[in-house]
Amino acid sequence: MPLEPLSLTVGQPLRVAVYNSISRAIRNGTYPLGSVLPSDAEFCAALGVSRPVVREAMLLLEEDRLISTRRGIGRFVSDAIPRIGFERVRGLELLLSESVGAITVGRVSHEVQPASDLLSQALALDPSAAVWTWESVLRRTGTELALTFEAVPAAGSAFSDPATDSMPEATALTRLLASVDPSYVSSTCDVSVGVLGDHRADALGVDPDMSALILTQRVSYRGAAVLFAKSVVLPEAGTISLQQSA
Template sequence: MPLEPLSLTVGQPLRVAVYNSISRAIRNGTYPLGSVLPSDAEFCTALGVSRPVVREAMLLLEEDRLISTRRGIGRFVSDAIPRIGLERVRGLELLLGESAGAIMVDRLSHEVQPASDLLSQALGLDPSAAVWTWESVLRRDGRELALTFEAVPAASSVLADPATDTLPEATALTRLLASVDPSHVSSACDVSVGVLGDHRATALGADPDTSALILTQRVSYRGATVLYAKDVILSAAGTISLLQSA
């Protein structure tokens, strides 16, 4: 049962590391579609973790539709791997509002700053460039559901003046879509599972070890990347549609 060694980062629960290891093995074909998975005990031995950790990872894999459980038989790899992405490009408040009611956007920060290595690479900028960033908490009925961090080039020609905030109760992506022809907008989105960590936990009023869905999105307009976003979504947000349409 060849598995990559667990890749652990500071503050990451073992269940998430086990999830990542098994998820990669499914996606790279180590465990073929429709095949039966090894037992929990075999995963414990292979990865050097306890059975409760493996069981928690299996719950996450099943939630993401990578595996299914047949009672009395075992766990199986799904017959088809869910494609990753968003059905259409829209602001996070609209995405979350589809499942269980309207979302309020509470802006925490809106500032210009030098682009970090990550942002300069994600947005295709010179390392000396500046970016406008927004950080917002999303709530429904006063309850914190998600935290979004968004960045656009300070010299953006799509958002004519990123310093303005004509829609203070909207995400930057919603502002962008309101200012351009949406037929020329496209998006690539990576989906992962992680934990909040201290900063995000403080903003969301949650425990730092709380697991969350993480969407990392790059939005392009006429072929150029114009916005980078990282969204951290709590399970209380409800159902989110994440199938990529053709």
């Protein structure tokens, strides 16, 4: 099972490093499209990590449609490299408020970190580039409804200064839309269902095996990718309305 050595960088979760290693192996043809993947135990042995870490990485790979699981058979590389995107240009708190009322945003983290394989692809960045990230829990009257992870390039960002967090009560997308001309903003989207996993379940206070709606978004400004977001939304959030145009 030829894999690049696990690349560990300061500030990057181990699950992301495992994701990067397997993602690169898929993109460079080490694991051909449509082929069966090695077992979790084999990945653990090859990368020197635990089963929970591999499981978290596999959840992310499946969410991003790089792999799929066939019950009783195993995990397979997708038949085609998926297009990255999500189509809506509104902050998640505003979308959720339409069905359940006012939403509060609680910032979990705001930090600079190396771009993962997914982020470098989504934001058209050099693999060695850095990104500013925000992770936030969205609540309604104290009840956790969603967790959103957002990232922007650390250099050349549409934000005047991504190192600041001048609107901790809002998602980064809402902050971005408040600072630029929205007529130049566009977005693509992907909507799927997946399992939360340990990290996101801890932040939301629910079971890690719980299923949730996965919203993946890539936002562009004046034709350049400026923000990537992945959000998990619990059933308690109710209905989300997505507006599409031809």
